[in-house]
Amino acid sequence: xxxxxxxxxxxxxxxxxxxxxxxxxxxxxxxxxxxxxxxxxxxxxxxxxxxxxxxxxxxxxxxxxxxxxxxxxxxxxxxxxxxxxxxxxxxxxxxxxxxxxxxxxxxxxxxxxxxxxxxxxxxxxxxxxxxxxxxxxxxxxxxxxxxxxxxxxxxxxxxxxxxxxxxxxxxxxxxxxxxxxxxxxxxxxxxxxxxxxxxxxxxxxxxxxxxxxxxxxxxxxxxxxxxxxxxxxxxxxxxxxxxxxxxxxxx
Amino acid sequence: xxxxxxxxxxxxxxxxxxxxxxxxxxxxxxxxxxxxxxxxxxxxxxxxxxxxxxxxxxxxxxxxxxxxxxxxxxxxxxxxxxxxxxxxxxxxxxxxxxxxxxxxxxxxxxxxxxxxxxxxxxxxxxxxxxxxxxxxxxxxxxxxxxxxxxxxxxxxxxxxxxxxxxxxxxxxxxxxxxxxxxxxxxxxxxxxxxxxxxxxxxxxxxxxxxxxxxxxxxxxxxxxxxxxxxxxxxxxxxxxxxxxxxx
Numbered sequence: 001x002x003x004x005x006x007x008x009x010x011x012x013x014x015x016x017x018x019x020x021x022x023x024x025x026x027x028x029x030x031x032x033x034x035x036x037x038x039x040x041x042x043x044x045x046x047x048x049x050x051x052x053x054x055x056x057x058x059x060x061x062x063x064x065x066x067x068x069x070x071x072x073x074x075x076x077x078x079x080x081x082x083x084x085x086x087x088x089x090x091x092x093x094x095x096x097x098x099x100x101x102x103x104x105x106x107x108x109x110x111x112x113x114x115x116x117x118x119x120x121x122x123x124x125x126x127x128x129x130x131x132x133x134x135x136x137x138x139x140x141x142x143x144x145x146x147x148x149x150x151x152x153x154x155x156x157x158x159x160x161x162x163x164x165x166x167x168x169x170x171x172x173x174x175x176x177x178x179x180x181x182x183x184x185x186x187x188x189x190x191x192x193x194x195x196x197x198x199x200x201x202x203x204x205x206x207x208x209x210x211x212x213x214x215x216x217x218x219x220x221x222x223x224x225x226x227x228x229x230x231x232x233x234x235x236x237x238x239x240x241x242x243x244x245x246x247x248x249x250x251x
Numbered sequence: 252x253x254x255x256x257x258x259x260x261x262x263x264x265x266x267x268x269x270x271x272x273x274x275x276x277x278x279x280x281x282x283x284x285x286x287x288x289x290x291x292x293x294x295x296x297x298x299x300x301x302x303x304x305x306x307x308x309x310x311x312x313x314x315x316x317x318x319x320x321x322x323x324x325x326x327x328x329x330x331x332x333x334x335x336x337x338x339x340x341x342x343x344x345x346x347x348x349x350x351x352x353x354x355x356x357x358x359x360x361x362x363x364x365x366x367x368x369x370x371x372x373x374x375x376x377x378x379x380x381x382x383x384x385x386x387x388x389x390x391x392x393x394x395x396x397x398x399x400x401x402x403x404x405x406x407x408x409x410x411x412x413x414x415x416x417x418x419x420x421x422x423x424x425x426x427x428x429x430x431x432x433x434x435x436x437x438x439x440x441x442x443x444x445x446x447x448x449x450x451x452x453x454x455x456x457x458x459x460x461x462x463x464x465x466x467x468x469x470x471x472x473x474x475x476x477x478x479x480x481x482x483x484x485x486x487x488x489x490x491x492x493x494x495x496x497x498x
Contacts, residue, residue: 102358102425118426119377119409201379201410201421208411216411219310219384 018230023223036228038205039213040235042121046196046209047189049125054133054185059178062140063166077141084134091130092198099126100199123200124207131195132188139181143174183243190236274302274472275321277312279328279459280414281351281387281432284439285492286326292488293479300472308385308414309333316340316464323467324476326459329386333460341465344474348481349459350495351433353387353394355447356422356440363428368394368449371429372403379418379427382411387418390455391431397453419444433457438493456495 031037065077083091099106100118109115117123151173155165171178193211200207202216210232217225278286283306290302305312305322309332316322316336325342327333328351336342357365363376371378381388388411395401409427412418418430423443437446461480463473479485486496 096424096426100424100426197413201426202382202412203408203410206409215413216382216384218314219308219382219413222314 015233018226018233022226022230026223027227031224031227035204035208035213036231039208039210039228040231042124042205042208043190043210043232046121046124046128047186047192050128050132050189050192051136051182051186053125053129054136054189055178055182058133058136058181058185059140062137062144065137066141066144080137081134083131088131088192088194088196089198092127092195095127095130095195095199099123118199119201119203119207121200121206124196124209127195127199128189128192128209131192132185135184135188136178136181139177139184140174143177144170146177147173179243183240187236187240190232271299271301272469272472274300274323274469274476275305276302276324276326276476277305277307277316277322278326279309279312279386280306280416281328281435282306282326282459283416285435285489285494288488288492289480289485292484293476296479296484297472297475300475302476308381310384310386311413320464320466322464323469323473324461325464326461326480327386328457328459329389330458330460332386333462336464337462342462343465343470344477345460345462346477346481347458347497348461348477348485349489349497351435351457351459351493352454352495353390353431353449353457354434354437355429355431355449356419356437356444357429357447358422358425358427359442359445360425361445362425365429365447367447368398368453369400371395371407371431372400374403374407376407377409377426377428378404378407379410379412379421379430380408381415381418381432382413385412385414386457387415387431387433388412390457393455394431394449394453397455398449433493435493438491458497459494 061080065073065080096118097103099109101107101110101116106117109117117126147170152165152169155169156162160168191211192209193215196207196209197212197215202208202212204213208216210228214225214228214232217228276286286304286306290304294301305315307315309327309329312322312325313327313332313335316325317339320340325333325336326348327336333342333345337345355365355368355371357363363370363373365371365376370376380391383389383392392401395404410421412421415432415436418432419436419440421427422430423440437444461477463470463477467473481497490496
C-alpha cells in the first residue's frame with residue numbers, strides 16, 4: 001500500500017508541479033505567444049494519421065506474426081518491437097539514412113518521384129508511425145494468439161471464405177485488444193518527439209507538434225512551455241479516461 | 252543529470268596529496284570539441300582535479316544552473332545567458348575568453364548553389380537555423396537582418412534546431428541545403444561541410460563569457476580552470492578549434 005502510494009505520487013508529482021507552476025495569470029498571452037493552437041492541431045493530425053497507418057499496416061503484420069509459420073518469425077517480431085526499445089533519436093537517424101533526401105530509398109524517392117519526406121508533415125507522420133506502430137501490432141498479436149480458434153474453424157466449416165471469417169469472426173473477437181493497442185499507439189504518437197525532430201525537423205505549422213513546441217518554448221518562454229505541457233496533459237488524460245472506460249467495459 | 256549531481260557531490264572529501272576532486276563545467280555546445288581537449292590539458296596541469304562537462308544550448312544550461320545548481324563553472328555562448336546566471340544565483344570572475352563568428356554551411360556538393368549569404372534568400376533553398384532564443388539562432392537572424400534578407404530567408408527556413416550541432420547534422424546528412432553556424436563548427440565538421448564566408452560588415456561577433464558560479468563548492472578549482480582557459484594553452488586550443496581571441 002505504501003509502495004503503491006509512492007508509485008502514484010512519483011507519477012503524479014510532475015503533473016501537479018506543472019499545474020502549480022503554470023503562469024495562470026497570463027494564460028492567454030502565453031498560449032498565443034507559443035503558437036499553441038497551431039501545434040495542437042498539427043499534433044492531432046499527425047498522431048491520428050500515424051494511428052490510422054499503424055492499424056492499416058499493423059493488423060496484417062500482427063496476423064502474420066500470430067498465424068504465419070515461416071523461418072525467421074521470431075526475428076521479424078523482434079524487429080517489429082525494436083522501435084519501442086530504441087531511443088527515438090536512433091529511429092530518427094535510421095529514417096534519415098533510409099528515407100532522407102540522400103538516404104538509401106529516399107534518394108530515389110527524391111530524384112525519381114520528386115518526393116521529399118524530411119522537413120514535411122508527411123515526414124513527421126512517418127517518424128511518428130515508426131515509433132508508435134509496434135504497440136498496436138503487439139496488442140493485436142496477443143489477441144489473436146489468445147483466440148479460441150474453434151470459432152473460426154466452425155465458420156470456415158460452414159463455408160465462410162477466409163476473408164469473411166477474418167472480417168466477421170476473428171476481427172470482432174480481437175476488437176478489444178486491437179482498440180487498446182490503437183489507443184496506446186495514438187498516445188505514444190501524441191507524445192513522439194525524438195524521431196520527429198531528428199528526421200522531420202522543427203517548423204511551426206509543418207512539423208512542430210506539441211512536444212517539439214514545448215521543447216522550443218523552453219528557450220524563449222519557460223512559462224509558455226509549461227502551458228503547452230499542460231494542454232498536452234489535459235488532452236491525453238481526457239482521451240485516455242474516455243476511451244479507457246470503454247475499453248475495460250468491452251472486456 | 253543524476254550522474255552530474257553525484258559527480259559534483261563526490262569531490263573534496265578525501266585528504267592528503269592524493270586528493271581528487273571533480274569540477275563540473277557547463278559549457279555551450281559549440282565549445283564541445285575545444286573543451287574536450289582543454290579538460291585533459293587542465294587536469295595534466297592541475298593533478299587531482301578532473302573536469303566533467305555538460306554541453307548544451309547556453310539558454311538551457313542557464314536554466315539548469317538556476318534549477319539544479321550543480322555547475323561550478325559556466326562557459327556561455329552568449330552574454331544574455333550569462334547575465335541570467337549572474338542575476339541568479341550569481342557569478343564571480345566573469346570574463347570574455349573567446350569570440351566566434353558566423354558562417355554559412357552547405358553540404359559538400361552544394362545542391363542549392365550558395366555562393367554568398369544573399370543566396371539564402373533564393374526561392375527553394377532549404378535553410379536550417381537554430382531556434383530563436385538559442386544564441387546562434389538569434390545571431391543568425393541578426394546577420395540576415397544586416398544583409399537585408401531576413402524576410403525572404405525566413406520563408407526558406409525548413410527547421411528550427413535546438414543548437415548549432417543539430418544545424419550541422421541536418422546539413423552534413425544532406426537534408427538541408429544550407430545552415431548558419433559558428434566558424435568553430437566548421438573546424439569540427441571538417442570535410443563534411445562546405446563553408447561560405449559572411450562578410451564582416453554583416454557578420455556577428457559572438458563573445459563567450461566564462462565565470463565561476465556562486466554556490467560552487469569548488470570555487471578555487473573553478474578559478475584555476477578559468478585561468479587555464481584564458482591562459483596561453485587554453486587560448487591556443489581554442490584557436491585550433493576556430494575561435495577568435497577575447498580582445
